[in-house]
Amino acid sequence: MELDKLFELAERFLEGIIPLEEIEKFPESSPERVPFKGVFRRSALLISGDRPRHLRKAFLRPADVLIFNLEDGVAEKSKAFARILLRKFLLNVPFDGLKEVVIRINPLDSEYSWEDMFLIFPTIPHAVRLSKVKSYRDVVALDGALTAFEKAHGLPSGTVKIHLSIETASAIESLEKILTSSPRVTVAYLGILDLFADLDISQDRIYPSSPLSVHVKSKFALTCRSLRVVPIAPAYQNHEDLKGFEKEALEDRELGFEGKMCISVRQVEIANKVFSPSQEEIEEAKEIVRLYEEALKEGKGGITYKGRFIDQPIYRDALNKLKALED
DSSP states (O other): OHHHHHHHHHHHHHTTSSOHHHHHTSOOOOOOBOOOOOSOOOEEEEEETTOHHHHHHGGGSOOSEEEEESSTTSOGGGHHHHHHHHHHHHTTOOBOSSSEEEEEEOOTTSSSHHHHHHHHGGGOOSEEEEOSOOSHHHHHHHHHHHHHHHHHTTOOTTOSEEEEEEOSHHHHHTHHHHHTSOTTEEEEEEOHHHHHHHTTOOGGGOSTTOHHHHHHHHHHHHHHHHTTOEEEEOOOSOTTOHHHHHHHHHHHHHTTOSEEEESSHHHHHHHHHHTSOOHHHHHHHHHHHHHHHHHHHTTOSOEEETTEEEOHHHHHHHHHHHHHHHO
């Protein structure tokens, strides 16, 4: 009921009936914060912080990751409203740990970033997503701000993780250094539209199986995985073209991504299907692990399974699939 009152106030503000100060007076609480314990990050749904109707249904959506947006997509004149509304909303909602709650703040060199951090950190999201990263210094600065916040509020170090938007030429050039600049970094998103714009490459070069897109995506995913950072594939802008979205998502999975950015609920449902292991894959992994471990006990170095020679790398791959389901 409290949230209904908040959204009613937000709608009245948007209609020009009340000032923003009326929303600033809305009460805040200290709701439960369970750390993210999900198995997958198959779908990352972008939700605008200035849309009361979208916020109202956010936690009912089937996405693994909810990204509340304060950056691109929120007009300059709406940023203060989005910031306050999102703060009041999240400070009245418990996190059960089944969905990862992420807040996408403005770039550190923008006029909005410090206000974002000052008002949003107290909501204690699972992660803060930094937009338009240019160098490792951006990550170090955000890490320092989070460390100071956690100390001041008696939170364990590393409570709030860092997600990164890689969408500039300088970031893609120094990707490894950026991803290793803070132990808080757990997820990276490839913003290929902004990246290509920064590189003066036509957006027409972005389509499924485009040689250039495939090269950029595969290199990004491989670098992330080698550093134990989860790579999330770019958004598909035509939200009406679900067949095109699925085709691109299938290719993204083959290139090594663990999930995909989504801009609609219908995209979320497809991403969850594409990036989930099938029951057949799970059963096969169980069988490979069982047979290989039996072979090891018998002093054998490998086995043959369905015509394939199974050795250590394939055994480890099967273990990884099962471990993901257990975590």
